[in-house]
Amino acid sequence: MTTHDILGQTVTMPVEVRDGTNATVMYDVSLEAAQALAPTGFEVIETEPGRAQFALALVDYKDNDLGAYLEIGTIFFVRPEGGGPDGNIITHLPVTEHFTCVAGNQIWGFPKSVEKIEATNDESTSRWTLExxxxxxxxxxxxRGGTEEMPPMELVSYTLIDGRPHRTPFTQGGSGTGLFFGADVTLSLGSHPIAKELASLGLPDAPVVLTTWTEQMRATFGDPEPL
Incomplete structure (x- = not known):
């Protein structure tokens, strides 16, 4: 059993998420524009000729080994140029708490930073802002909403640790899941450099492929493994 010392606290692997809400908005974007934002050493997966998918992940961690916090991720779907399973890579991962930021950076190489995130829910929608x-x-x-059960899926997330590619196995599932095709999503972008990156992908006007919502998400994150 692997452990990590983070700010004087022991984190035992795998890290477990017992409860959280998770939303994902997937966009159809230009493959060339997506590849321009992906880290060196990873090939963005082509979904159709010249096209790729980009996702915004919005997570409210409520019961998690790393604490309770909000998180927003910018995600591309990739494979290592040297070969390996399809997975995702996160280019920005703002969070609202310091401990999970340090843990995410040190254990996995996730690009976490502490920022201002606000989330408000009503019966049928969820609104998130990032500054x-x-x-x-x-x-x-x-x-927002759903009644389906989502069994745990085995997935892979890629990161760079000291410049070297690593793969992290993780699982994600839950209950209260809804899938929305052609859903009404409203996105506004600001003037920050990350907003300009999103604009380079064609957001906010890029077509929304799929929106998901999971009211009670459960997940585990294993140790990173060098490629």
Whole structure:
């Protein structure tokens, strides 16, 4: 059993998420634009000729080994150029708490930073805003709800640790899941450099492929493994 010392606290692997809400908005974007934002050493997966998918992940961690916090991730779907399973890579991962930021950086190489995130829910929608250094990055409203069970899926997330590619196995599932095709998603972008990256992908006007919502998410994150 692997452990990590983070700010004087022991984190035992795998890290377990017992409860959280998770939303994902997937966009159809230009493959060339996506590849321009992906880290060196990873090939963005082509979904159709010249096209790829980009996701915004919005997570409210409520009961988690790393604490309770909000998180927003910018995600591309990739494979290592040297070969390996398809997975995702996160280019920005703002969070609202310091401990999970340090743990995410040190254990996995996730690009976490502590920023201002606000989330408000009503019966059928969820609204999230992200500000960095006093500048708006994004303001997004998406559908909320669902009754489906989602069994744990075995997935892979890629990161760079000291410049070397690593793969992290993780699982994600839960209950209260809804899938929304052609859903009404409202996204506004600000003036921050990350907002400009999103604009380079064609957001906010890029087509929304799929929106998901999971009311009670459960997940585990294993140790990173060098490629």
């Amino acid at each position: 960095i250094d006093g500048e708006l990055v994004l303001d997004i409203t998406l559908p």
